[in-house]
Amino acid sequence: MKLLSSIALTSILTATIATAQTTMCFKENHKSMTTIETTALSGGECQNQKSVQDMKKEGWSVADINIDKTKNGANYIYIFKKEETNLSSIDEKALEEKILNRLEERKKEEIATKKKQAYIRKSKSGEKLYNNKCISCHGKNGELKARGVSRPINDLNLQDFTLSIRGYNNGDYDRGMAFVMKPYATLMNDKDIKNVYVYLQSLKEKKTNSTEENK
Known part of the structure; x- marks a missing residue:
C-alpha cells in the first residue's frame, strides 16, 4: 500500500484484504517520536484507547506508516494489518482508493470552510466601510440612485463595481455629481472595493x- 500523503480527522476505515484485516489509526501533532508507540491513537480499531504497542499485543502488525512534520510536532498515520482466516476478500486497490477519497473529501471540506470564513471577514469589513462612507447616498442595501443620478450599486457585478469607483480616481468619470463621490473613491483601495461589494452581495x-423561506 502506498504511503498516504496527508492526515485527516476521518472515521475508521476497516476492511479485509485477502486473508488480512486492515485498519487505519492516526495521531496529530505528536511532539516526540520516542513516545508515539505508547500513545493512544485515534480512529480505526484504536478508538483513542490503544497505542501501537497495544495493537501489536492484540496480533496487529504495522503494514505502513506515514509521518508528516508540523509546526507543533508531527502527524502520524498507521496502517495495521492482522492475519485472519475465513474472511471475505476485498480488492486492495479499491480499499486504498476509498481511503484516499475520504482524505480528499476532507481536504475539500476544509477548503470550503476557509473560503466561507474569508467571505465572512470581507463582508464584515465591507459593512463597516459601507455604513461609514456610503449608506447616506446609496441606501441601506445599495438600492438607491445616489443624488438621484447614479445607478443602484447593488445591481452591478464586481467588474463594473470596481471600474465605476476607479473611474472617479483616474478621471474617466467626472460628470454631474462626480465631485461628491471622488473623495470617497480616492480613499478606497482594491481590497476595500471588493469588501464593500461582498457585503452588498x-x-x-x-x-x-x-x-424563499417565506414561500
Missing part, C-alpha cells in the same frame, strides 16, 4: 433566502 443573498 451578502445582503442580496439574505434577502433571497428570506424570500
Whole structure:
C-alpha cells in the first residue's frame, strides 16, 4: 500500500484484504517520536484507547506508516494489518482508493470552510466601510440612485463595481455629481472595493433566502 500523503480527522476505515484485516489509526501533532508507540491513537480499531504497542499485543502488525512534520510536532498515520482466516476478500486497490477519497473529501471540506470564513471577514469589513462612507447616498442595501443620478450599486457585478469607483480616481468619470463621490473613491483601495461589494452581495443573498423561506 502506498504511503498516504496527508492526515485527516476521518472515521475508521476497516476492511479485509485477502486473508488480512486492515485498519487505519492516526495521531496529530505528536511532539516526540520516542513516545508515539505508547500513545493512544485515534480512529480505526484504536478508538483513542490503544497505542501501537497495544495493537501489536492484540496480533496487529504495522503494514505502513506515514509521518508528516508540523509546526507543533508531527502527524502520524498507521496502517495495521492482522492475519485472519475465513474472511471475505476485498480488492486492495479499491480499499486504498476509498481511503484516499475520504482524505480528499476532507481536504475539500476544509477548503470550503476557509473560503466561507474569508467571505465572512470581507463582508464584515465591507459593512463597516459601507455604513461609514456610503449608506447616506446609496441606501441601506445599495438600492438607491445616489443624488438621484447614479445607478443602484447593488445591481452591478464586481467588474463594473470596481471600474465605476476607479473611474472617479483616474478621471474617466467626472460628470454631474462626480465631485461628491471622488473623495470617497480616492480613499478606497482594491481590497476595500471588493469588501464593500461582498457585503452588498451578502445582503442580496439574505434577502433571497428570506424570500424563499417565506414561500
